Amino acid sequence: MINIKPAPQRPPLPPFNLDSATQKVRLAEDGWNTRDPQQVALVYTEDSQWRNRHEFPRGRAEIIAFLEHKWQREHEYRLIKEIWAHDSHRIAVRFAYEWHDDHGQWYRSYGNENWEFDDNGLMQKRYASINDLAIDASRRLFYWPQGRRPDDHPGLSELGL
Template sequence: MSEPPPRPPFDGQAALRKVRAAEDAWNTRDPERVALAYTADSVWRNRDRFLVGREQIVDFLREKWSRELDYALRKELWTYSDNRIAVRFQYECRDRSGQWWRSYGNEMWEFAADGLMSRREASINDVPIEPAQRRIFGARGADESEEVLPLR
């Protein structure tokens, strides 16, 4: 049986477990699975989109992953406090025309007492890349557990 997810207040180890669990879930590209990490009334800002609740989160993620093909993500713990965690992330994907993109972003997370995320704010910038510039190829391997992605 797996260990229950960390609940606030977070220490460094618990915050890192939250970040890795989020990365693993997002790399499944399964909207329903990802949405289970959020409260039923979770509030999101993703770029210029504002969402409330799991149903909107699932719809958003379905639409996102229908556009962002071969999506692969890395998240890094930036900092944490009582019930908040900040991360930096990068992901790569391609669009239907075959253009590859690397997206850089920062997220601020706030958690309810039960450990589910009640608020997520994401700021993201996209940069076109050539296939030869790719550096994220699927879910994080065991040999990458401590790897920090460069800024560019």
């Protein structure tokens, strides 16, 4: 007898409405704020396609390697995502994150992402456009302990970003 496992699901599942798309965005933010490449990669399909600046990871193994390298050079990373638009299987977000390099220079990175999901709620395409702005440490806005952004911390709109 052959035992076939069902494909994993990552709720909320498409088709998205505003509430489920907003929830999906927050779950993505929470995942990225763990800075755990293995955990983050589980929300993508095995053959997920990315564009992230000038890099084009394909599949979970390349996504994990990309994230490991990213978080080795982006210290004290803190991210906020906000929904921009959605349809049944796609979500557009805008985001900002703060981090510093090995020399202590702080940055705020701004960007937009376009996501496409399969029927199981796994992201199959992720296209990100990102710009980095060097900032003084005194201009930082994202102050919370590493990990999930507290529910009472302002989002991008509330921060005027």
